[in-house]
Amino acid sequence: MTETVTPTRAPLPPAPGADEHVALDFANSDLVLPAGPLDLLDTPSACTRWLVEHDLAPADAVLYEFCAGRLRELRAHLRALLASRTTGTPAPPESLCAVNTALTTAPSAALLHWDSTQGLHRAPVHPADRVAEHAMAVIAADAAELLTGPDAERLASCGGSPCTRYLVRTHAARHWCSTRCGDRVRAARAYARRQQAKERQPVTGG
Incomplete structure (x- = not known):
């Protein structure tokens, strides 16, 4: 029986910074939407597709x-x-160890090759059982750059509850990962203001 390969694209555009940092998009593949949690890597086929x-x-x-x-x-x-x-807050030692291990597990560089179809080209060459190690090494290297490089100071978690995605803020006032999350935050604030206004209205006797 052939396993059905489900799409791995999130029902949201990539969070700001995810186009530049594959590690950020990778982290955001585990997300929570208003309808509930969504794991874009929940099956081997979904992981492969991603x-x-x-x-x-x-x-x-x-x-x-x-x-x-x-x-x-x-x-x-x-x-x-x-x-x-x-x-x-302090970085968990086990998480630092996991990323550092991934950094050194497999070479992340695409090597130079030649064949009669493509001529000179670069491609990673790993046995099938090392595809994951290669991907993890690339992700870990990008994660290290993201967490320590020029974008690190602009990292933020989305303020549009219940969203759990992370983003690189494009400006100081931005605190959500998508227009949808921003609209939800503004709608919640507007509703709260209306409720407060109702509560302040004087009660008139009949």
């Missing part, structure tokens, strides 16, 4: 649950480090 879409695996790659589980575990550690960075 990696292929982000140029982290060849189109014919096949991942199994063991590797998919390792990717989800790395994602959890990355989210813990993002939470640490955005809240100013």
